Amino acid sequence: MSHRLQRLVLTTGIVWGLMIHTARAQEGQTPTPIQNISQSSVPNAQLQIQVTGVKVNPTDKGVEVILQTSQGEQLQITNRSAENNFIADIPNAQLRLLSGNAFTFSSQNPVEGITEIKVTNFDANTIRVTVTGKTGLPTVELFDTDEGLILGFIPAATAMQNPTPPTAPLPLPRGGEGEGLEEPSAQQDEPIELVVTGEQDTYTVIDATTATRTNTPLRDIPQSIQVVPEQVLQDQKVIRLDEAVRNVSGVVPDGSFANTRDGFNIRGFSGFFRNILQDGFGITNVGGFNETANLERVEVLKGPASVLYGNLEPGGVINLVTKKPLFEPFYSAEVEIGNYSFYRGALDISDPLNPDKTLRYRLNTVYQNSGSFRDFDQRIQRTFITPVVSWQIGKQTDLTLGFSYLNDERPFDRGLIAIGNGVADIPYHRLLGEPDDVIRLEEVNANYQLEHRFNENWKLRNAFRFLSTDTFDYRAEPVILDEETGELQRNFRSNDDIAKRYGMQTDLTGKFKTGFVEHTLLFGVDLSRTTFEGTQKRLPAGLTPSINIFNPVYNQIPRPNLSELTNVVRDNNNSTNLLGIFLQDQMALTNNLKLVVGGRFDIVDQESKNNLSNTTSNQYDEAFTPRVGMVYQPIQEISLYASYSQSFQPNFATRFDGSFLEPERGQQYEVGIRGEFLNSKLVTNIAAYEITKSNVATTDLANPGFSVAVGEQRSRGIEFDVAGEILPGWNIIASYAYTDAKVTKSNAGLEGNRLSNVPYNAASLWTTYEIQTGNLQGLGFGVGVFFVGEREGDLENTFQVPSYVRTDASIFFRTDNWRAALNFKNLFDVQYIRTTDSFRSAIIPGEPFTVIGTVAVEF
Missing domain, CATH: 2.60.40.3500 (Immunoglobulin-like)
Structure with missing residues (x-):
């Protein structure tokens, strides 16, 4: 002062x-x-x-x-x-x-x-x-x-x-x-x-926007939503998104396209990369790993979210909330070094640009260069930069402009392979492709958000986002394994794809009262256009040398030039146009009884052009998706809720007459109890649900090779989450999920099969303690245990992935403006399978024992 x-x-x-x-x-x-x-x-x-x-x-x-x-x-x-x-x-x-x-x-x-x-x-x-x-x-x-x-x-x-x-x-x-x-x-x-002498409460978040697109406390939301705050990301040294969401019940890694993208299964249903949002916008499905250095928190809304975000799988969505400019100068530099030649540096800078601080900026940059425990010649090289500028135009109007650029190169790695009903007994570091298999990504993201507050009760928000991704890969793809001899047939092939997405959201939010009922009304319109063009080329059959998985010999021939990949199996241009109109009313009937009612009408117009056959296919879908839920709070700390919600997703399978199947539909019933204790420092949530997905494509028995929409999948489960501060300096985030996800109707003989990559049981526990007083003040320790049960590796249930328990630990020291930490991941060097791509020759092993040292300074 x-x-x-x-x-x-x-x-x-x-x-x-x-x-x-x-x-x-x-x-x-x-x-x-x-x-x-x-x-x-x-x-x-x-x-x-x-x-x-x-x-x-x-x-x-x-x-x-x-x-x-x-x-x-x-x-x-x-x-x-x-x-x-x-x-x-x-x-x-x-x-x-x-x-x-x-x-x-x-x-x-x-x-x-x-x-x-x-x-x-x-x-x-x-x-x-x-x-x-x-x-x-x-x-x-x-x-x-x-x-x-x-x-x-x-x-x-x-x-x-x-x-x-x-x-x-x-x-x-x-x-x-x-x-x-x-x-x-x-x-x-x-x-x-x-x-004000309160301790930091950094593991607890009591409100989020993903569930309602309005400023609503989580205790007033009739649907399960969990938040992983920035402090957890820092304490666990989260570099990939799957390390963050493993703290949330009902979420496990799923198909990752050869360990090159984020893919997640939520409540039993795979999102195929499409269940990830960034600041409320969908992310194009050909991107790589999402950067975590610029994240303020990760919000996971479980259950159907189509009422707010359009065509989605019914399991839920993951929303990445990015960092925004600050009102006071902030400068942070961080260096991380680990085994497997891991190097990573990050800068986070924010500062006002004028004396009255109405114009502010923030800049996050990351550079990473690292090897791998797998036997690749390729290294991971990653560069990320994202500047953001916020302008408080007046007391009632704000504008935020953002841009990001990502360049990522890493090995293309299908992982291990199945033999019989399990994973082949070979070293987890062994490659079944070639050491120089590679994938490259270049991504550009530009966006703005404009908000105007007419008065205390009414505001208008308009946001736009452009996202472009350009990906290229070249690898020796595993194809057919002779399980008796271990000889694996392979094929050199390459994908070259470009995807662009243009999205605009406009929301009008108003608060008013009718009689004794208080309303928060949300009306919105979403527009988006996504285009995709790409090719897949392969070396003609019989020219790629096979490899023996028990005694591999690599580089038997020089890698062919791209011009030698003359077998073009895919050359297409696709476009998807979407219009969504939604209305939601959050009603406070009394101080302790809330009702949420919403509905959305979507129009999806898709076109797919096959340049090889010079044919064009079109698909036009309309869908209405409702949500209704109620929250009752018998005492201030407890919220009892129940809800019903639906989802929809266009179906790409075709009937015998060439027409597309009607969209997949999902519906969920959920009940739960949310508790906020110790002055909302400790938050718990218990939920039980049943989700049914219908109109799933299954084989047309009268016309093999075509489909009918009679398939059905069902997931039932119970989930428990807890996060917050138990005592000053002692934080915890933990979860447990029981998930029973299976095929309930099928013409292909799959009825009764479990859905792939879904364990019956999964649990996590991460806790830290930081000394609060004395000479050792600022010294802290963390330990985490993560359990994932046995899973089916594919939908046909031909092989199983074993369960595992992984243990992490950390030691850190924080003082006025700097911190240092050692993070030990997979402390006991357990061999485990992280996920599969839902087929036998794409089984992704988890990392062995890893240590990362971090030094960061703020000024």
Whole structure:
């Protein structure tokens, strides 16, 4: 803090020191109001505090507003109240809601006697809290808890009926001599120091946008959604997305196109790369691994999400929420070094571009160069850069511009192969292709988001994203294995593909009231166009040398030139145009009973041109997908919910007459219990569900080679997730899932088969402890155990993948502006299978024991 402000505070003589209180740290207790007054140093006004959440809870006397801060820093309050409006400015803070709306929070008529609560960024350096009383100025009490700063408000009428509250509040400037507040003069600017002593709550996220595309607390959402926050990504040293989502129940790795892309199975259903979103936009399905260095958090919405995002598999979606520009200068550099010649460096820079901080930027860059435990000559080389600029055009309008570029080169690796009903007994490092098999990716992403707030209740958001991916691979593809001799036939082949996606989203969100029912209405229109063009060329049959999987000999012939791959088996141009219109209403019937109703109408127009046969196929689908759910909260900490939702996905199989099958449809029934304990520091979720996917393509028995839409698949399961802080410094994130996913109808003899890559049981546990005081303060330890049960390797259930238990550990040290860590992955060097591509010659082994050392500095 500047000497000028220090003199001002000392001159006024109003410096309030707050004692540390933990009264509300135990479930069911009422927070103790701040009463002790002492003189202390004034906080540094240049250190901007981020308030990451705002909660409004009714109390027996009125309502409380919780300003959640994860920094544990000092806050100031300047009282500017006038007439019926309690107004408090916090000049060294900014509202950075994790739900995505960084600038404002409002609640209409939360309790009788209070007409509005509004928390907003008044300017680039100040949060303003405004509470409007119906008949007069509300009385305020201040409380200090581990969760943050709590402002308890008593409506004017209630305060008159009970002039002596049960507990004595902390008086604000110009306050009365007794409990409560007199009406202050709006001319007074008397700062008070409030020392908020709450611990960091970095493993818990209590709101997200993926489930409703609005700012909704997770406790009010009637569907299972889990969040992996940035602190978990840092503590586990997450480099690939599958390392993040393994912390979430019901999510396992799935087909990865030879370990070159992110692919996931959610609640038993494979997304084929299409169940991944970035900031709410779908990602083209030919991309590589998603970068994790620029992620703020990962949100996993389980169950059908078509009502908000269109044509998707019914298992769920993974939304990658990227980092945004900050209001204060931030500079971070990180270097990572590990075995297998692993080197990775990252920069994260953010700074305002003008004095009033309405124009800000952020830049994330990554470079990685590493080898592999597999016997490749190729190395992984990866370069990523993403600049983002945010412009606060006015108090009501914001514009964010983003761009990213990714260049990635790595081995193309089909992995191991099956023999009999299991995995071949060969070393896990052995290649069955050639050492110089390779895949290259170049990706460009440009986007913007424009948001305008008409008033406290209505806002309009428009966003656009362009994504282009160019991929090329060249490899010796395993084809047919002689299981008696171990001789594996192969074929040199190459794919060369370009995909482009143009997407636009427009949402109108409004809050209003009809009678006693409060509404949050969302109306939106989505437009997208995706184009894909590509070829696959192969070396003519019989020219590629085979290899013996037990005694391989590589490079038996020089790799053929691309011009020698004269057998063209694919040359196509595809396009998909999508229009989606949706409407959603979130209704608060009472303070503890919420109803969500939504529906979406989609039109999908697809065209596929086969340049080899010079033929064109068209597909036109229309679909309506609803969702309805209810949440009941018998007590503040518990939410009971039930929901029904549907999904749809175009079907690419054809009938005997050449027409496409009707779209696949999914429907889910789900019930669950969500709990938020220890002042929402510890969050739990238990869910039970049943998903049925119908219109699945299966063999037309009357016309072999064609399909009919009579297939059906069903998944039933129970899931449990827990995340948060158990005690100061002790964090945990854990999960368990039981998933029974099988074919229930089929013409191809598959009825009763389990779906591939889906274990009956899977569980995870990761916990860290950081020493809080003393000479070793900042030293921490982490340990994690990850279990995946036995899985079927393909839909025909011809082979099984064994279960495994993998153990990770870490040791780290954090001080003022730097941190160092050692992360040990697969600590006991267990051999395990990460996933399969759902056929016998594509079994992806997991990495053996790996150690990564990290040094990072922030300034």
